[in-house]
Amino acid sequence: MKLTKNFFMRIYGYEITWPGFAEQALTELEKAGCSKARDYYQRFVSEYEQEHEKAMKNVAEWYRKQNEKKGSEGVRKQQEVEQLTKKSQLLKKKLQLLKQKKTEQSQLVTMEKQDQ
Secondary structure, eight states: OOOOHHHHHHHHHHHHHSTTHHHHHHHHHHHTTOTTHHHHHHHHHHHHHHHHHHHHHHHHHHHHHHHHHHHHHHHHHHHHHHHHHHHHHHHHHHHHHHHHHHHHHHHHHHHHHHHO
8 A cells, every 4th residue: 555645634634524533544554564654644744734834824924914004004094084184173263264354354344434
């Protein structure tokens, strides 16, 4: 029997789905005369889990960067909202001052007309 990496990957997959499967399969392989099957399987699992861990670290790094982007975009949007609110308040105040000035000017004009 040929013990390939793909064969051990299948055993590992079944082990995830049905815990205890790997032990049964390895015991049967040892009974059939494959004395190094357990060692090969352990080596495969070790290598696979190292690769998986490395890939998950890369994914976590990418995900962290995406969250930072979203966070910085959120901060930027919040700053824009604050600036627009401040600008709106200033424009309202300016409009109020202009109305007040116009009222004062019209009162002066009225007073000047009365004086004539």
